[in-house]
Amino acid sequence: MVAGAVMYAVLHPSNFFAQAAAHQRPELRKQPFVVLDGEPPAEMVFAANHAARSQGVEIGMTRLQAEAFSKVVTLRRVIEHEHTAHATLHHVACMFSPRIESVEERPGTYALDIHGMDLLYGNATELANKLRRSVMTAGFLANIAVAENFHAAVSLACGRTGVSVVPSGCEAHAIGQLPVTALHLAPEHEATFAAWGIRTCAELAALAETDLITRLGQAGKKLHSLARGAWPHLMFPIEPNFEDGLVEQMELDFPVEELERLLFLLSRMTTALLERVRGKARAIAALRVVLRLDGGAQHERTVRPALPLQDTATLLKLIQLDLETHPPSAGIVGLELHAQSAAPYRAQHGLFLPQAPEPGHLEVMLARMRKLLGEQRVGSPELTDDHRPNAFRMVPFEPPPPRRNERQSFSTPVALRVSRPPHMVGVALANHAPVRVFWDGAAYVVRDAAGPVRVSGQWWSEANWCREEWDVRLENGTVERLCRIAFDPRSHCWYLQGTYD
Amino acid sequence: MPSAAAIRVQIESTLAQRVPAALTLKIKQTPEVFASGMAEVDAMLGGGIPRGTITEVSGPSSTGRTSFALCTLASITQLGNACAWVDVSDALSPETAAASGVELRRLLWLRMSAERRTKLTDKPWSRLEQALKATDLLLQTGGFAAVVLDMSDVLPQHTQRIPLGTWYRFRLAAEHARTALVFLTQSPCASSCATLSLRCEPAVVVPFSSQGETPLFERQQYQFARERNRNEGSPFLQRKPAQRVSWPAETLWSRVR
Numbered sequence A: 001m002v003a004g005a006v007m008y009a010v011l012h013p014s015n016f017f018a019q020a021a022a023h024q025r026p027e028l029r030k031q032p033f034v035v036l037d038g039e040p041p042a043e044m045v046f047a048a049n050h051a052a053r054s055q056g057v058e059i060g061m062t063r064l065q066a067e068a069f070s071k072v073v074t075l076r077r078v079i080e081h082e083h084t085a086h087a088t089l090h091h092v093a094c095m096f097s098p099r100i101e102s103v104e105e106r107p108g109t110y111a112l113d114i115h116g117m118d119l120l121y122g123n124a125t126e127l128a129n130k131l132r133r134s135v136m137t138a139g140f141l142a143n144i145a146v147a148e149n150f151h152a153a154v155s156l157a158c159g160r161t162g163v164s165v166v167p168s169g170c171e172a173h174a175i176g177q178l179p180v181t182a183l184h185l186a187p188e189h190e191a192t193f194a195a196w197g198i199r200t201c202a203e204l205a206a207l208a209e210t211d212l213i214t215r216l217g218q219a220g221k222k223l224h225s226l227a228r229g230a231w232p233h234l235m236f237p238i239e240p241n242f243e244d245g246l247v248e249q250m251e252l253d254f255p256v257e258e259l260e261r262l263l264f265l266l267s268r269m270t271t272a273l274l275e276r277v278r279g280k281a282r283a284i285a286a287l288r289v290v291l292r293l294d295g296g297a298q299h300e301r302t303v304r305p306a307l308p309l310q311d312t313a314t315l316l317k318l319i320q321l322d323l324e325t326h327p328p329s330a331g332i333v334g335l336e337l338h339a340q341s342a343a344p345y346r347a348q349h350g351l352f353l354p355q356a357p358e359p360g361h362l363e364v365m366l367a368r369m370r371k372l373l374g375e376q377r378v379g380s381p382e383l384t385d386d387h388r389p390n391a392f393r394m395v396p397f398e399p400p401p402p403r404r405n406e407r408q409s410f411s412t413p414v415a416l417r418v419s420r421p422p423h424m425v426g427v428a429l430a431n432h433a434p435v436r437v438f439w440d441g442a443a444y445v446v447r448d449a450a451g452p453v454r455v456s457g458q459w460w461s462e463a464n465w466c467r468e469e470w471d472v473r474l475e476n477g478t479v480e481r482l483c484r485i486a487f488d489p490r491s492h493c494w495y496l497q498g499t500y501d
Numbered sequence B: 001m002p003s004a005a006a007i008r009v010q011i012e013s014t015l016a017q018r019v020p021a022a023l024t025l026k027i028k029q030t031p032e033v034f035a036s037g038m039a040e041v042d043a044m045l046g047g048g049i050p051r052g053t054i055t056e057v058s059g060p061s062s063t064g065r066t067s068f069a070l071c072t073l074a075s076i077t078q079l080g081n082a083c084a085w086v087d088v089s090d091a092l093s094p095e096t097a098a099a100s101g102v103e104l105r106r107l108l109w110l111r112m113s114a115e116r117r118t119k120l121t122d123k124p125w126s127r128l129e130q131a132l133k134a135t136d137l138l139l140q141t142g143g144f145a146a147v148v149l150d151m152s153d154v155l156p157q158h159t160q161r162i163p164l165g166t167w168y169r170f171r172l173a174a175e176h177a178r179t180a181l182v183f184l185t186q187s188p189c190a191s192s193c194a195t196l197s198l199r200c201e202p203a204v205v206v207p208f209s210s211q212g213e214t215p216l217f218e219r220q221q222y223q224f225a226r227e228r229n230r231n232e233g234s235p236f237l238q239r240k241p242a243q244r245v246s247w248p249a250e251t252l253w254s255r256v257r
Helices: A016-024 A026-030 A050-054 A063-067 A079-094 A124-137 A150-159 A171-175 A187-196 A201-206 A209-216 A218-228 A260-279 A312-325 A359-373 B004-015 B039-045 B065-078 B094-100 B127-141 B164-177
Strands: A008-013 A033-037 A044-048 A073-076 A100-102 A110-113 A142-147 A163-165 A247-256 A283-293 A298-303 A332-342 A378-383 A392-395 A416-430 A433-439 A442-457 A465-476 A479-488 A493-500 B054-058 B082-087 B107-111 B144-150 B180-185 B194-202 B219-229 B244-250
Touching (some): A008 A124, A008 A150, A016 A033, A016 A079, A033 A050, A044 A063, A079 A124, A124 A163, A142 A150, A150 A171, A171 A218, A209 A218, A260 A283, A359 B127, A433 A465, A433 A479, A433 A493, A442 A479, A465 A493, B039 B219, B065 B082, B065 B094, B065 B144, B065 B194, B065 B219, B127 B144, B164 B180
Parallel strands (some): A033 A073, A142 A163, B054 B180, B054 B194, B082 B107, B082 B144, B144 B180
Antiparallel strands (some): A008 A142, A247 A332, A283 A332, A378 A392, A378 B107, A416 A493, A433 A442, A442 A465, A465 A479, A479 A493, B194 B219, B219 B244
């Protein structure tokens, strides 16, 4: 064998769909059964085991035709069972090689790169036998073929029962006796070869390559190489999804009530996740904490920093603050951490740009503030498109990158200090204008009054509102205040909207 | 006979272990300031409010404390800095802030609990304690050019009870974080910790109705008195600025009139 050459072991469970169905119901293995697929009533036989075929059942029969056979059991096709079978076979294959490729055109077939595995499992024959036994232990019957050529190994596994090991350079001889259909031919090529009287791979390989290309085009070249066991293959091993693997789990022996005691475990799990993420030069963009509670319930929280982080301490602090703000309702018996990775944040700051809070510290500080004040009490105000005076909503504080703006020359406006919620006040009127205001146990004389300004909105909905606003200058001995008061015609009450300051 | 310079060098070298540069005049650095954007007030303050120190703006209601603070924040945010407003009474009007020119996305607004009569069981601190804690966190985080602690509606007897040590701590933290810390209060409470102390006084009353028109609240005149400014001892200041300044403010609707 050439140094560095790949050695393939191909695992092929014959009649995979029938085996997958029988895997879930082992009692059916000794009975004839068929698997039906399709929408009722137009169901067709999709797979059948050997016992059923020997009774005359064929693939493509209708349900009624299949049920005409008295002892044949009919099953519905369940996709989940096939997924389970795939997972089982993949798991077995993973025990023998780290590099595995799924052969897409043949369901349930896996090709393993076994180069260098002889130290663990012996030579190729021993490894193939051990692999076959492991597959049988898992509940499947599979053919194993070992060859240096990928396609030769696949053809052999599909065409020959049991274990086949091909010595280096003997691929053409090994697959020579296989029927040409083992090469997974297109229907038109199958018909052409049948017309030519070509039945085996050896007969196909014996044809002149140029003549075959003349008649079949470039497909002829590929088929000729396949029949000689010389068609090259570039292996694409199955790689587990990196994002799916970013999970850490832990079970606890007894329920834990205090969050502080979990921090040690959370720290270890976060560090482990960060190490994996750092290995791919990425950072953690979000962490989903799933706490399994005593009694079967689950408590789930997601920590999503504004920028992807690579710092355990910051992430841990964010988790702690979030869980303290939203504590679980019962003792914790299990922990799960699911991470989502993203490219780390990189920014080139200017030397002469204004200073800005450091993103990691800012995130922790905002989490602390949310814990101290509440979710809706921390952030930046954003004005909403509404007629109602002082309509706004809170948005997360994410300051844009520092840059200098041109100073717009505004005249200084008189600031209004809003009273939230509006205070109810007593008002004495004269000629429909306020002359005295009673507020917090004190009486104020109205020195100046401007109004009424009638405002209303949302008249088309349940949330409609209207009021008459007055700007008043109040005086109480030495104290003078400039206020905005409003009369609500619905409740017939006067309210203090705010104070000008 | 040795010259005066030689004697000075001799004395300084003798005292070097105990008092470094005993006879050399220490040049005071010109403090970095943030302009408020109002020419009259900036002239009185020597350029604006100082950075890395405490500025206290005190006075009764309707004397222009909030207007001044918002105007200053507008200047600071337009320079590209982040600012914070710690709102003890949850009284900030975002509409007025936007009208003053404050870039709202650069403003972190921390609203203390508005529950005035119901006691929250899960939050044992009063609003004032929450505000002090929030200010502490902001200063420790750093990166904010200005932090306004708005205690305008808190009664003086409550602010007076805040331990002096809190203000000392804030002063050091503000200096370390290079943050201009502004207090809005009814009466001065930070005492000597405040580098700049301004007192707001009622100014000339501008009547609502003028020239027989329909009464409309259009403008207001405010007045500041400087009580303390530690930065004015700088030798670079040639002329002592005025102690008192009067400045106008107008309502939003009078702009479009």
